[in-house]
Amino acid sequence: MIHKNTPEEMIEVIRKAPKVALFSHVSPDGDCIGSMLAIGLALEKMGKEVSLYNPNPVPSYLAFLPGSSRISQALPSPQAKVLLFVDCTDLGRVNMSRSDIPEDSTVLNLDHHISNLFFGDFNWVDVHASSVGELAVTFINRLGVEFDVDMATNLYTAIVTDSGCFEYSNTTAQTHRLTADLLDIGVDLSLIHHNIFNQKPLAQIRLLQCALNGLEILADGQLAIMTLSAEDFQKSGAEQEMSEGLVNHARSIAGVEVAVLLKELSPHEIKGGLRSNLWLNVNEIAALFGGGGHQRAAGCTLRIPMAEAKQSITTAVEEALRIGRDH
């Protein structure tokens, strides 16, 4: 039987377990790593044996997190009787399936994603939490473990990462109250912010340079469009994923409603990222090209050369801006 949102029962299972194995998702971020580490440290304070797993290496910008060097890329063997999955919508997020888990084990699922599959025997899924970090604070509180600076550093990192430095709309009064409790314990804000936000690869800055060199402002200043050719990636030494977030530079310009970044993956494969500021539904524009997403952030792939892709997207955005204004 699946138990949905049963924090009390989950805490009871943890209390009784002498050993707990913790798991966090592929392409790890500050939220899953910080939350897993904080809970792991808390469980050790209770005298439990803890293992920490992530399928990938911890990104270098998170290496400052207390305990991070103990995270293993090898699955615990033998598998523990109690497994806690942190920030994972499903077992696929840790490259696992139910057959990897012994029948008599208990699976605990702590998450905040709306797409969570309730794959655990006990599940604590709160979609109103900005981050699993928030849930981890409550989790540790309920276990009755006293917070220390190492735990607070991990938890602050988790929350600040997934709330976008308290900017994203998932940030609530509760996010700030829990953060206040962590600051009371004493976290080094400068150290954390330096590690999380000031460790950009030089290649990413070079890619921003290329993007800005190709920036065009159209539609009476309402559309800002940037392009990155395959050559731009090559000469910057940048990986595809380093273009993440660059579109926000275009979006931050006064008067801009729609920002677009077009990336050339190959000569006839252009990936488009669209963002809007206040009112335009870019999901509808992305849908015109077989893509999708959300009203303010969407994406699509166009199997045509860059110049054509740019023209097509520009025309579609200009049309949408015109219709929107006329309403």
Place this chain on the structure above:
Amino acid sequence: MIHKNTPEEMIEVIRKAPKVALFSHVSPDGDCIGSMLAIGLALEKMGKEVSLYNPNPVPSYLAFLPGSSRISQALPSPQAKVLLFVDCTDLGRVNMSRSDIPEDSTVLNLDHHISNLFFGDFNWVDVHASSVGELAVTFINRLGVEFDVDMATNLYTAIVTDSGCFEYSNTTAQTHRLTADLLDIGVDLSLIHHNIFNQKPLAQIRLLQCALNGLEILADGQLAIMTLSAEDFQKSGAEQEMSEGLVNHARSIAGVEVAVLLKELSPHEIKGGLRSNLWLNVNEIAALFGGGGHQRAAGCTLRIPMAEAKQSITTAVEEALRIGRDH
């Protein structure tokens, strides 16, 4: 007699006053405008007559703040009997002197700057507050006025501005707790963040482009230096002050300890801004060139051509990095 840090007495003066004139400083920012507006709205809720003054026009990115259109650039005439100065270290910050104020008036001074001159008859100066916004929340609480969304929007803007989106080291547990109270009232995070952070002049983005095109990484990746020529400013259409913050792009590169931005004000006048990340004292480097500032942020002016200035600063930074490492 000067009363230092007398919140209770200040509140009493306000309670008894039928009319209050509010003042905020030149080159206004989100903290002084937001705090002044919130207090003004609260006083009006109490049935008082309120005037709002700033020596400069409200910046366009703050025009969304409820009540901002009522801020006047004309001094109240006749001058009120009770004057409240918000976020001002001294009367000079509002282009006023004591002779502009009638003898029988009461001057109230609400501020958080360590350099405050305690120029009021009653002063409430808390240097531990991240922002005057924090003090304004407490101020309004003590007046017993119920918060509304307009007041909360102004106060959130004040706090988020001066705490650097909760990143600066002046951010405390109290900052987050007061912010939580404001979110409970219901502020539109997207709207506020869009207005404050996504309204950059295009010229500033063009200036960033120029700065990145001139970015050099030296000293084994520890020094990132950018230059902006007079021509760069001209072709970007940017004002001098728009270069503010650009040096942080250089500082955000992994491995960089020192970031420098050199601006050509005229052919023999180069202004240098220096930032360090973790350990190097850039104040000492700026001092070598007759400048100064803080350990992690300092500036200086060099009266030599750009190429020479760049060479001199680079040599000084490289030397400091070498000495620091050898210790």
